Amino acid sequence: MNDTAVRVRDLRKRYGDVDAVNGVDLDIHRGEVFALLGPNGAGKSTTIEILEGHRRRTGGEVSVLGTDPGRPTRKWRGRLGIVPQTSNEQPELSVREIVAHFAGYYPRPRNVDEVIEAVGLTDKAGARLAHLSGGQRRRVDVALGIIGDPELLFLDEPTTGFDPDARRRFWRLIEGLAHGGTTILLTTHYLDEAEALADRVGVIAGGRVVEVGSPLELGGRATAxxxxxxxxxxxxxxxxxxxxxxxxxxxxxxxxxxxxxxxxxxxxxxxxxxxxxxxxx
Ligand SMILES: Nc1ncnc2c1ncn2[C@@H]1O[C@H](COP(=O)(O)OP(=O)(O)OP(=O)(O)O)[C@@H](O)[C@H]1O
Missing domain, CATH: 3.10.20 (Ubiquitin-like (UB roll))
Structure with missing residues (x-):
């Protein structure tokens, strides 16, 4: 099997007269945790959404798990896990109901209660989404991203709104998934998060990748x-x-x-x- 999970060449996305993504090249290896960093409006979410098959590109070549996300198949989608930047699931459902509902979309889902436990929501499993705090809702988003036991997990600013303890728990969860072989692409504005989790980080600014390297080596840190x-x-x-x-x-x-x-x-x-x-x- 090819050891490249994501291959992007000269990716472009134009919204009207805005070049949101302006020639991005990216290679993410299987089993790697890769963090995309960059200021607001840099093009991170647009890039991720194109890789997920949720947004059409203007130009360039993209391969995600060997498939062009511009021509997604149901089977291919079942191999991905997605935690979007914002989501609004049905507020009247309970945590367990929504996680079980999403489990039904996948051929080999993980155990519902184990996933709820992994995101630290066991004592809220029966609570309706409408009654959860912002950080708890975000943990539900993470649960929905991993319930399908994905080969490749996209996490767009996953820990926004988490308290420090929840962030550490989330980091351990991600480390466990990475250990089990899941490839992970995350965006974050927390540099400590990138440093704790990522094998490599890519800095994106103005729709281009400025530099890629390990968190320790980036920008010549190790020898500065x-x-x-x-x-x-x-x-x-x-x-x-x-x-x-x-x-x-x-x-x-x-x-x-x-x-x-x-x-x-x-x-x-x-x-x-x-x-x-x-x-x-
Ligand atoms: N649907 C859209 N229509 C028009 N312009 C858009 C659209 N989505 C994003 N943009 C523009 O594209 C650029 C990149 O946005 P994007 O959301 O990819 O940035 P980002 O790096 O994810 O930012 P953030 O850190 O704030 O989430 C921005 O200038 C944004 O205004």
Whole structure:
């Protein structure tokens, strides 16, 4: 089997006179968690919706699990899981009813109660959607995305509105799915989320992919100038250096062991991301 889950070449989408997607190239490998980052209006949702077969493209080539999403089949759709950016399911249904209803769309769905448990809604399984909080409704969206046991899962800003505990639970759920071999494409505005979950991230701005890399390497992070900090006799010291290991070794000798309050930092994912986005403006 081909090890590419998603292949995109020169993808274009024009709305009137707006080039929302303007020549995107993307390769997502099977089993990979790939995060698409980018400012509001960058073209992330448009790209994802085209890959899902929910939006027609203006130009370019796209293959998703070996199929052109412009010519979707029922069988192909059954292999995908989708958590759209916004959804409005029937508010009068209970959590269990809606999840069971969606299970009926798929040839080999996961167990309804296990999925409800996985998204942390067991004690709300009998509650109507209308009576859930915003974050709980979002968890239902995630449950509907995974009930079909998809090969490829699309998550468009999945944790918006989640409290910190729910986000961590969601991260564990995604890690578990990825571990089980599910390919995952997510968009997020939370850089800690991308860093925690993604094998690779792609930064999209102005309808184009600006850079693709692992969260640790993006924008030259791994080799960027480091800041070494410590507490010296005259107070807090900070030194910018391209050879932090050497600086730490020298400090260790100077202090004859532990260096007080030692820190070594490099730019965060947010730092390099904001620089990249700034350069495209
Ligand atoms: N149905 C539409 N009709 C016209 N223009 C649209 C439509 N959908 C999106 N656009 C425009 O296309 C561009 C890309 O929008 P898109 O929703 O793909 O961005 P995004 O990266 O997902 O943004 P966000 O982070 O805010 O969700 C924007 O300029 C938006 O205004």
């Amino acid at each position: 100038t480091a800041r070494v900090g410590w507490l010296g006799p005259e107070g807090r010291q900070v030194l910018e250096t391209d050879s932090p290991t050497q600086v730490v070794a020298e400090l260790s000798q100077k202090f004859d062991g532990e260096v007080p309050e030692l820190t070594v930092t490099r730019p965060t994912l947010e730092d390099v991301y904001l620089t990249m986005i700034g350069e495209t403006r």
